[in-house]
Amino acid sequence: MKRNRAVALTLTTLVAAAGLSACSAGDDGGDGPVTISIMEYQQTRIDIVEKLIPGFEAEMKEQGRDVTVNLIADQLNDEQFKTKITQQFIAGEAPDVIDMGESLVPGFAGAGYLAPLDEYLEDWDGWEHYYPQFKEASVRQDGKIYSLLNTSGVLNLFYREDILTELGVDTSQPQTWDELIERLVEVRDLTGDTPIVLPAGSAWGGGTWNEGFQPLLGGTDQDYYDPETGTWDLESPGFAAVFDLYSDLAGEELLPVQDLLNPNPWQPTKYEKFPAGEIQVAAQGTWGWKFDWGPEGATPIPDLTEKVSTWQFPGLRDGDEPFGWLNLGGVYTIPESSEHKEEAMLLMQYLTTGEPLAEQLVASGAASPRDDIIDVKPYADEPELLQAGVDQETSVFVPTGDGSDQIAQAVASATELILTGEADGQEAYEAFVRDATELLGPNLVKE
Amino acid sequence: MTSTLDVPVSAAANTPPLPKRRRQRNGPLIALLLGPSVILITLFIVLPAFYSIYLSLTNTQLTGFAARDPQFVGLDNFTYLLSNADFLGSLGQTATFTLFSAIIGQTVLGMVAAILLSRPWLRGKGLFGAAVLMPMIVPEVVASLAWASVLSNNSEGTLNRLTGLFGADPTDWLQVVPLTSIIIVNIWRGVAFAMIMFQAALEDVPAELIEAARIDGASAVQVFRHVTLPLIRGPVFLYLLLTTISTVGVFGLVYFLTQGGPGGQTRIAAIYIYERALQFSQIGIGSAASIILLVIVLVLGIVYVRLAKVEV
Numbered sequence: 001m002k003r004n005r006a007v008a009l010t011l012t013t014l015v016a017a018a019g020l021s022a023c024s025a026g027d028d029g030g031d032g033p034v035t036i037s038i039m040e041y042q043q044t045r046i047d048i049v050e051k052l053i054p055g056f057e058a059e060m061k062e063q064g065r066d067v068t069v070n071l072i073a074d075q076l077n078d079e080q081f082k083t084k085i086t087q088q089f090i091a092g093e094a095p096d097v098i099d100m101g102e103s104l105v106p107g108f109a110g111a112g113y114l115a116p117l118d119e120y121l122e123d124w125d126g127w128e129h130y131y132p133q134f135k136e137a138s139v140r141q142d143g144k145i146y147s148l149l150n151t152s153g154v155l156n157l158f159y160r161e162d163i164l165t166e167l168g169v170d171t172s173q174p175q176t177w178d179e180l181i182e183r184l185v186e187v188r189d190l191t192g193d194t195p196i197v198l199p200a201g202s203a204w205g206g207g208t209w210n211e212g213f214q215p216l217l218g219g220t221d222q223d224y225y226d227p228e229t230g231t232w233d234l235e236s237p238g239f240a241a242v243f244d245l246y247s248d249l250a251g252e253e254l255l256p257v258q259d260l261l262n263p264n265p266w267q268p269t270k271y272e273k274f275p276a277g278e279i280q281v282a283a284q285g286t287w288g289w290k291f292d293w294g295p296e297g298a299t300p301i302p303d304l305t306e307k308v309s310t311w312q313f314p315g316l317r318d319g320d321e322p323f324g325w326l327n328l329g330g331v332y333t334i335p336e337s338s339e340h341k342e343e344a345m346l347l348m349q350y351l352t353t354g355e356p357l358a359e360q361l362v363a364s365g366a367a368s369p370r371d372d373i374i375d376v377k378p379y380a381d382e383p384e385l386l387q388a389g390v391d392q393e394t395s396v397f398v399p400t401g402d403g404s405d406q407i408a409q410a411v412a413s414a415t416e417l418i419l420t421g422e423a424d425g426q427e428a429y430e431a432f433v434r435d436a437t438e439l440l441g442p443n444l445v446k447e
Numbered sequence: 448m449t450s451t452l453d454v455p456v457s458a459a460a461n462t463p464p465l466p467k468r469r470r471q472r473n474g475p476l477i478a479l480l481l482g483p484s485v486i487l488i489t490l491f492i493v494l495p496a497f498y499s500i501y502l503s504l505t506n507t508q509l510t511g512f513a514a515r516d517p518q519f520v521g522l523d524n525f526t527y528l529l530s531n532a533d534f535l536g537s538l539g540q541t542a543t544f545t546l547f548s549a550i551i552g553q554t555v556l557g558m559v560a561a562i563l564l565s566r567p568w569l570r571g572k573g574l575f576g577a578a579v580l581m582p583m584i585v586p587e588v589v590a591s592l593a594w595a596s597v598l599s600n601n602s603e604g605t606l607n608r609l610t611g612l613f614g615a616d617p618t619d620w621l622q623v624v625p626l627t628s629i630i631i632v633n634i635w636r637g638v639a640f641a642m643i644m645f646q647a648a649l650e651d652v653p654a655e656l657i658e659a660a661r662i663d664g665a666s667a668v669q670v671f672r673h674v675t676l677p678l679i680r681g682p683v684f685l686y687l688l689l690t691t692i693s694t695v696g697v698f699g700l701v702y703f704l705t706q707g708g709p710g711g712q713t714r715i716a717a718i719y720i721y722e723r724a725l726q727f728s729q730i731g732i733g734s735a736a737s738i739i740l741l742v743i744v745l746v747l748g749i750v751y752v753r754l755a756k757v758e759v
Binding site: 079202263402405420 | 506508509510511512513514515527533619621622704705706707708709710711725726727728729
């Protein structure tokens, strides 16, 4: 009996000690040392944030705070990142600061995974320097802000000016898609290439919607989402027009269909054929200047700015003007489960201000979402990025909300039907409406 | 002579039951030995399976406002899936993949390899056995990488180099014949397990029965068809059961090589479930798809077990 009691006492002591130890590890106290974590999943951003962290820690020390930042560097593609961070949100194990694509925010904020930032932003003078269109676009369906933009830009058509000039094809801004298709047919006949890549199909994941279909749709129709009611108008006429465009491009053999059906479609298109000049036009964001084709990019194109130039997207329907699509690139967010929201916000503010922001913009190839970075080096030395910053003011953007994941899924499936030759534009549109209606459910579809 | 061979053959069937007192005395020991397994199986298999059944009856999502308040939807997810062309297509692709890679490919080649290894005249058995075993011991990711290189679309791909010797242009095999490609890869990977199973079964076939058949004038094919095969039918069906279950659940190999593409041509059920549950965050629908797949595998399992009861 005595032996049993002794064992019980020992176990109780061990459990109590472990509990106290756990408590002390988790309780950093008000002014005590704090360790926060930040997650980055793209190598370029891993490198730059790693470089910036010591500056933040030093600044905190100057303010009398002992804050250590643990960088969680996990190189993943967008889909892998989304899967992983979703699991971490559910488990309550997400890092204190997460750098993610803005397109993920509606879904995560809607699910309650992200902390609202409104109170912090109200007290921060840096927020006043964000361009009004970005501040407006950051407000979610419930009227709150859950993300702080760190990069932005404009989606356009990047084209190989050197190749088109050599072929004798007009390089002036095409006003309509009909005009551009005529030029693309000319290129196809001269080279035998499939000259344009627009993200399409399931393999491109969320990019098919975010970087392909939605920009084309937003340029011709801005009524497909009603922020007041939070519903999607699937009968909005732009949808059918964009599916018809995809169908025309595939039918004329202007799209690299086989490559788009590849598991990693950006690899053969943007990272192989565009740099080789075998695809001459690509829908692409500002990050193309650095992240994709810059000297330190995925596949550098030598003398990039001499060989590549940009057009705005041409008008699709009668009366449409050429346009650029405003891209809300990356954002910082704080999970609702974070125990160090204040310190996390301080890190986000540091990274989105002055030189740290300028360095990130140049590393990522992005325009500034703020109005007070234009003269800050190294951003001030980048004419293409500065121009994109100017273009942001006139670019088109349609804020959307809950259901964008489902719309992206339905668009990916329907465009894939076009790629595989199973549907023309009208049939793909009908398949899209059917899928989207099922996926969104009655509350998110406009009656 | 008639006897019945059941699968699995239970040695306990011929053992007299233990006296009650002895069983009671051994109770704690049995509990101690089985306890950890029971706890682990309950925690990591039984409870998740029941939770999946619960999720399949709800509209649970991982993202969006719907994630905050999942609703009970009864059998809606099952109705949706059983009328959904994509899901039914994925089941069809799973059936094709399983039939050709596991039931036909691995079984036939595994049997051939096992028979060859049992031949006394075969030289270099060690080398041959090692070559067949190699794919099984290689980690899945390494195997996928190796095959991605073999089937690569550029002229440096191993297969393209071989076809290039005959003047053929480089082919993107994973785009042109994606399902055939992953079937071949899965055969390559699973043939070793089949060979081991069949080799063990062949060793148990009494040599005198084969000798007697030979003396009666049976050819090698007749001996195999009428003597060997009925005697090893139990292990063969056991293997078919195991390989069907594991092949229906194959994910990594296919995801790495094709991610279900191109155009959904290799979207087997496991890929469909992954897409729905994790990429599109629809855990309710993904769980319902898993339950349907589980039921199909259970039915197949029952069929195999019934078929394994053969008369010799």
